Amino acid sequence: MSDRPSDRPRFHLAFPVDDLEAARRFYGELLGCATGRESEHWIDFDLHGHQIVAHYSPEDCAAANASAVDGKAVPVRHFGVLLEYEQFDRLAERFKRAGTRFLIDPYLRFEGQAGEQKTMFVRDPAGNALEFKAFRNDDQVFAK
Numbered sequence: 001m002s003d004r005p006s007d008r009p010r011f012h013l014a015f016p017v018d019d020l021e022a023a024r025r026f027y028g029e030l031l032g033c034a035t036g037r038e039s040e041h042w043i044d045f046d047l048h049g050h051q052i053v054a055h056y057s058p059e060d061c062a063a064a065n066a067s068a069v070d071g072k073a074v075p076v077r078h079f080g081v082l083l084e085y086e087q088f089d090r091l092a093e094r095f096k097r098a099g100t101r102f103l104i105d106p107y108l109r110f111e112g113q114a115g116e117q118k119t120m121f122v123r124d125p126a127g128n129a130l131e132f133k134a135f136r137n138d139d140q141v142f143a144k
């Protein structure tokens with residue numbers, strides 16, 4: 001799933017899961033993330049050129065608190081990626097076809113305002129919240 005040039009900075013994120021095979025199906029099959037190194041306790045995934053690592057740690061899997069954003073209950077602890085508009089729409093359709101339950105259905109947030117963006121939230125099988133968003137113009141990512 002890597003589509004980032006290798007000369008750009010990349011982030012690394014480790015997160016807990018309670019079932020490594022369920023994580024492999026969600027991140028590897030549904031999201032299309034290639035796998036990297038792995039052991040019986042963790043799996044590396046390539047999320048658009050970023051290294052994310054699912055660590056088996058069931059005791060650390062817990063629902064996050066929510067915060068109000070644009071009238072929606074957004075999970076405070078979440079991660080995700082910024083996609084192109086077309087990528088966002090394709091992923092939303094893939095989630096729908098797979099029967100994925102949305103925490104927040106795909107919609108246009110801050111419509112007509114600075115930072116207008118498409119966004120959607122889902123949970124992985126361990127309960128980790130993920131946000132996927134898309135801006136029509138990159139100059140809006142940090143717009144005030």
